[in-house]
Amino acid sequence: MMYLQIALICLGCFFFIVGTLGLLRFNDAYSRIHAITKADNLGLGLLVLGLLPSAVNAFQGIKLLLIWLLVLVASATASYLIAHYLKQQQEGDV
Amino acid sequence: MNLAFDVLLGIALLLCAAGVFYSRDLFRAVVMFIAFGLLLALVWVRLDAPDLALAEAAIGAGLTGVLMIDAVAHLSAKNAHHQGAQFDQTGARPQLWSRILPVFSAVIIFILLLGAIWWRPDAPVSLPDLVAESLPESGVEHPITAVLLNFRSYDTLLEIAVLLVAVVVAMALKPDTSEPEAGNSKDPILHGLSARLVPPMLVVGVYILWAGSYMPGGAFQGGAILAAALVFLKLAGFGIERLADSLLRIGLALGFIVFLTVATSVMIGGRPFLTYPESVAGELIFFIEAMLTFSIGLILFSLFSQAPPPVAPTSSLQGEQDER
Amino acid sequence: MSANLWFALVGAGLIALAAFTFFVQTHLLRRIFAFNIMGSGVFLIMVGMAQHLRQTDPVPQALVLTGIVVAVSATALALLIFRRFYALSAAVTLTQDNDTLGDSYEQEPRQ
Amino acid sequence: MNLIPFLLVIPLAWALISLLLPRLPIGPIALLGMLVQSLATALLWRSVQLHGAERYAIGDWMAPLGITLVADGLTVTLLAITALIAMVCAFYALFYLRSHRHEARYFWPLFWFLLASLNGIWLAGDLFNLYVGLELVTFAAVGMVILSANRQTLAAGLRYLYMALLGSIGYLLGVALLYSAYGTLDMRQLAELIEPNWTTHVAMLSISLGLLVKTAIFPFHFWLPPAHGGALAPVSALLSALVVKSSFYILARLWLDVGADVLPVITAQGFGLIGACAIFYGGFKALQQDEIKMLVAYSTVAQLGYLMLVFPLAAGTAPEHSMLAWQGGMLHVLAHALAKSAMFLSVGTLVLAVGSKKIDALAGISTRIPLSLFAFGLAGVSLMGLPPSGGFNAKWLMLQSAIGSGQWHWVVVLSLGSLLTATYIFKVFRVSFDQQAIDSGKGLVKRAPWGMELSALFLAGLAIALGFAAALPVELLSLPEVESSLMEASQ
Structure with missing residues (x-):
């Protein structure tokens, strides 16, 4: 069980690193949004999954899952807003 | 391990502050400022002060950040890109003393504080004990x-x-x-x-x-x-x-x-x-x-x-x- | 060295950095950043030093909580005045930021 | 029932009333509140005069756990002068604000909050409580400066706010260091524990710098003239008379009450030196101004310099000279508060009457609006330190202390300062008594409301009267501290 947890957490960290790399290396805002939201949401999900077995009680487990859910919703909305704003600006330029 | 984390956290905090002050445009500065607030919230956790972490995240990073973004959004493009360590739009008088004096005073402040923190006398009064004593009342x-x-x-x-x-x-x-x-x-x-x-x-x-x-x-x-x-x-x-x-x-x-x-x-x-x-x-x-x-x-x-x-x-x- | 003391030292660094910025930056918004971060440095010193060698101390923590609230209202106040000032003058700095301020103030045209 | 908390509750309650019920005639209500407030202050004054100083533990928690309020001779004197000047300013504002409808709506809540915070500072016995008090004073004062939100006042308000916030941070840093070194925030306990070491020195340096910025002592004075010169007349009067004194009061209390043993002679002489610089610089700048309000504001910069002379005269000298300096300094606080508020009020009337801020515009008004000019003159007499006036007594006590302790250089500064003051006061008079202008019928003016002229005259008269009644506050200053019965009962 513990090895599985460690593996999950390491994988989660890997996705975070990849996502950050994408944020830094991509040269266009859309791809950056893509990199950061997708990779980070997956990474966070894996982290939560890895931590779940360590939760003391069910309540704590639910809290962990809630954190993931909230981040998902928030980052989805935020990246939508950024992309929407970018699109509007580009259309304005044309 | 913990100490290493704390040292990293502290350095990140300082770098973030420098980023706030010297980033190219103001929007970037605000984002750095919010990041600074979140890091500071972590520091409060490390300092055993969860109340402060909550307050810092909600007020220091959250609300102040929103206020600042709102203000920056209202600046015209020229003013938002106002470059950091310049003296004025007029760009006038880069005199010697006006460069040396700030560095000098910042160094003095730092050394004085360093000394004050390092050679701190042991407090003769302990308020935490008094608080614990009176807490039931x-x-x-x-x-x-x-x-x-x-x-x-x-x-x-x-x-x-x-x-x-x-x-x-x-x-x-x-x-x-x-x-x-x-x-x-x-x-x-x-x-x-x-x-x-x-x-x-x-x-x-x-x-x-x-x-x-x-x-x-x-x-x-x-x-x-x-x-x-x-x-x-x-x-x-x-x-x-x-x-x-x-x-x-x-x-x-x-x-x-x-x-x-x-x-x-x-x-x-x-x-x-x-x-x-x-x-x-x-x-x-x-x-x-x-x-x-x-x-x-x-x-x-x-x-x-x-x-x-x-x-x-x-x-x-x-x-x-x-x-x- | 305990974590408490280390963060107090970081606080000292923040204060020095912010003080330097306050001297060299004339942009009013950057100065608001400067005193926010300077305040954070003071808070770190307050809690970090008080808790060094002692147990967790609720008193400075409560004081800092008060300080954070006062700081955010100060920031809001400064921003409000700044924005009104900006709307009227289109300036993001106060002209000639040293001890001749009083003079430059008078030279501004008035009705 | 103890009176001390009422000095805080009354202004806070009135602040709420004027904030929440703007449709009521809040001006007259404010005047009523001032009467109640003055009555409470007078009763407290009497009680302290009879029974000695009182300590009041808020929430029944003893220091250092709780916050203690202290009402000693100095405190009640300052409370009394605050109530007096605020009452006259409120009366003046009733007339003055008739032409400023928009400002009037927010003037009163801020006025009451300012009053509450000032009372809080005079009474405070706790370092952190002083910080919150200082911030409250700053916010209310800045708010009053920018009431007429035009470009000049907004710039002045911003500059004031930034410097004041910087000062607060310096103060708070010092408090943080003191707390970590001694574990207490109570000033009296700190006075017993404090000893000279690196942390204490850095803390006191930081606090001093912060408070010097807030008090607008040279070379940190630059925010004061635009703020005080640009505000509405009653606001200028309150700011110059009381607000800058609040941070000086803390500085004096901290150094001379709490840190008397750790104040190095060199620091005290250094304070005196910047005081001397302030006197001369402020005087010269006042002389150069061509706007009357700016002249008076720079005069404040100069007069604040005298306060700094208390430190070299009181620290490290023989007890009797130290006492003289202490009394002289505090008498100067009172005399300057009265004279400067009178001056700002009378100048407000003059500006309103001639419709211009320029000194030149006052040409020949000596026959048109003599009462206000007379008030200005009386206040000037006190500022110059001519007998008989409060200013004379204050300077006389300080001179005696300087001569007695053999510090001749301060004698020179004191006398030259008075000369400089006389020069810029007479500059105003030279213009207003311009015979040519009188003859040519220049200086036609609007009639000023009687209440405004009378308020200025009243305060100026008091500044002179302080010359005869100086024994009253001076006697209170040397009262021994007596514990209140409440304190003993619960110990």
Whole structure:
């Protein structure tokens, strides 16, 4: 069980690193949004999954899952807003 | 391991601060500032101060960040890109002393503080022991709430007054013309999200207020979350800032009124100012806190919403409203 | 060295950095950043030093909580005045930021 | 029932009333509140005079756990002068604000918050409580400066706010260091524990710098003239008379009460030196001004310099000279508060009457609006330190202390300072008594409301009267501290 947890957490960290790399290396805002939201949401999900077995009680487990859910919703909305704003600006330029 | 983490955290904090001061444009500076606030919240956790972490995340990073973004958004492009370490737009007089003096004084400040921290004498008085001793009489179990609302409640009373004064000044600064702000972009997704997210936010705010009497949390953190929910609603295009003026005023002052009334009415029984009768101390403190949460939420929100609407800056003097 | 003391030292660094910025930056918004961060440095010193060699101390923590709230209202106030000032003058700095301020003030045209 | 908390509750309650019920006639209500407030102050004064100093533990928690309020001779004197000047300013504002409708709505809440915070500072016995008090004073004062939100006052308000916030941070840093070194925030306990070491010195340095910025002592004075010169007349009067004194009061209390043993002679002489610089610089700048309000504001910069002379005269000298300096300094606080508020009020009337801020515009008004000019003159007499006036007594005590302790250089500074003051006061008079202008019928003026002229004259008269009644406050200053019965009972 513990090895599985460690593996999950390491994988989660890997996705975070990849996502950050994408944020830094991509040269266009859309791809950056893509990199950061997708990779980070997956990474966070894996982290939560890895931590779940360590939760003391069910309540704590639910809290962990809630954190993931909230981040998902928030980052989805935020990246939508950024992309929407970018699109509007580009259309304005044309 | 822990120390290594702390050292990294501290260095990251310093780098973030440098980023705030010397990043190219102001928007970047604001983002760095918010990151600084979140890192600082982590530092508070490391310093065993979860209350401060909550407050820092909600108020220091959250609200201040929103306020700053809002302000930067209203600057014209030229001013937002105003470069860091220059002296003025005129670019004049890069004199020697004006470069050396700041470096010199910053170094002096740092050395003095270093010495003060390093050669610190051992404190002859230990307040934490006194707090722990008197905690049972305070009516709450969480020592920080006990300090804020019982042992040093006078500070808190004045602090609410400080918040109120800030709102009064904001009201005074608001232009008389109260035309409704046109076209708050009613984005369907943002609208939908906030409609679903605000109720749980309110629940969390109330929970944090309630938790404050026995664990980290309390009126200020709860109020900050309430304010965040209101700011969120406003940004999503709900027209909540158009509350009736008189209703808003009473709401703003409600916490202060209750606090002051309780503080004064105990004097009728011959007790000193701001004493809570021991049998009902816990209930009274909770009641005051609940009212304070409500008021603090409204106050912080109206500090955000009372900001002057984006007026195109007029460089000519005709824009002045001296006629009043 | 304990974590508490280390963060107090970081606080000292933040104060020095912010003080330097306050001297060299004339942009009013950057100065608001500067005193926010300077305040954070003071808070770190307050809690970090008090808790060094002692147990967790609720008193400075409560004081810092008060300080954070006062700081945010100060920031809001400064921003409000700044924005009104900006709307009227289109300036993001106060002209000639040293002890001749009083003079430059008078030279501004008035009705 | 103890009176001390009422000095805080009354202004806070009135602040709420004027904030929440703007439709009521809040001006007259404010005047009523001032009467109640003055009555409470007078009763407290009497009680302290009879029974000695009182300590009041808020919430029944003893220091260092709780916050203690202290009402000793100095405190009640300052409370009394605050109530007096605020009452006259409120009366003046009733008339003055008739032409400023928008400002009037927010003037009163800020006025009451300012009053509450000032009272809080005079009474405070706790370092952190002083910080919150200082912030409250700053916010209310800045708010009052920017009431007429035009470009000049907004710039002045911003500058004031930034410097004041910087000062607060300096103060708070010092408090943080003191707390970590001694574990207490109570000033009296700190006075017993404090000892000279690196942390204490850095803390006191930081606090001093912060408070010097807030008090606008040279070279940190630059924010004061635009703020005080640009505000509405009653606001200028309150700011110059009381607000800058609040941070000086803390500085004096901290160094001479709490840190008397750790104040190095060199620091005290350094304070005196910047005081001397302030006197001369402020005087010269006042002389150069061509706007009357700016002249008076720079005069404040100069007069604040005298306060700094208390430190070299009181620290490290023989007890009797130290006492003389202490009394002289505090008498100067009172005399300057009265004279400067009178001056700002009378100048407000003059500006309103001639419709211009320029000194030249006052040409020949000596026959048109003599009462206000007379008030200005009386206040000037006190500022110059001519007998008989409060200013004379204050300077006389300080001179005696300087001569007695053999510090001749301060004698020179004191006398030259008075000369400089006389020069810029007479500059105003030279213009207003311009015979040509009188003859040519220049200086036609609007009639000033009687209440405004009378308020200025009243305060100026008091500044002179302080010359005869100086024994009253001086006697109170040397009262021994007596514990209140409340304190003993619960110990």
